[in-house]
Amino acid sequence: MNNRDYLVIATAAEDRIRAYAAVTRDIAEEGRKAHDLSPIATAALGRLMTAGTMMGSMLKGDNDLLTMQIRGDGPMKGLTVTADSFGHVKGFVTVPDVMLPPSPAGKLDVGGAIGRGTLSVIRDLGLKEPYVGQVALQTGEIAEDLTYYYAYSEQTPSSIALGVLMEKNNTVRQSGGFMLQLMPGIEEEMIIKLEEKLGSLKSVTKMLEEGMTPEDMLNLSLSSFSLRILEKREISFYCNCSRERIEKVLLSVGREELQKMIEEGEPVEVRCQFCGRAYSFSTEEMKKLYRAAS
DSSP states (O other): OOSSOEEEEEEETTTTEEEEEEEOHHHHHHHHHHHTOOHHHHHHHHHHHHHHHHHHTTOOSTTOEEEEEEEESSTTOEEEEEEETTSEEEEEESSTTOOOOOOTTSSOOHHHHHOSEEEEEEEEOSSSSOEEEEEEOSSSSSHHHHHHHHHHHSOOOEEEEEEEEEOTTSSEEEEEEEEEEEOTTOOHHHHHHHHHHHHTOOOHHHHHHTTOOHHHHHHHHHGGGTOEEEEEEEOEEOOOOOHHHHHHHHHHTOHHHHHHHHHTTSOEEEEOTTTOOEEEEOHHHHHHHHHHHO
8 A cells, every 4th residue: 555544344252242443643643734733722623533534434425424522611613524435534523723732641731621521423325314413522632422322322331542643743653553443242251352452552653653553453352262364455635616616605695795795896716614725816816706696
């Protein structure tokens, strides 16, 4: 794979454990560059996009879409990530330049930046209404909140670990994570054994710093549970915005708003919320849109 980022999908304990692991350094760095993020905002978005790649891989249809929204009362306000079944993920942070002192553990204080609030998981599966699950944030650190979401909203006991490590020059050094999910029928002894193993693991960023791959992380967690790698999949930061889509957004604001923009006599610049790409429309182009809106 040319792209260094990839996802591994696996199974263990005779299909009673579903397992996912990903390395997402390029994805997190793309997100940082697209939105000029502070270190703490990069860590938050990188973690949620890593989860997005793993959760997106569970979607079945080509047009299915997963959206995760975190809304909090902290200075970051929140963040949004969307992912599809092809390994594409994108996202943005509401307040991209948020800065806070380190947490008591000396880490980036993502929980403090997000604060108290809600996590929403929206699956658009092409039905009349999307499936929406929502839970209260437990810590704001994202991995724990998603673990709680799966237990509470989907009754799927899960273990989720996510990590982003920054360089001193504010580029992304490491990013990745893993997710293990217990299926019905798993024995209590297996659960105890797995919990003991997970309790002894180093953090995701420490494992990545030691040169471990997604396969290594799963092998370390599930070596005694007959791990079987099913698939490796390339993943990337990808936005499907286009000039045509932005035109539709402009048309949706209505004739009155378009008229005001035209009267200002300046080109109108619209930036994609997800990737930061700018689209410029001249006064003549705005007039054409105005006529199309009539």
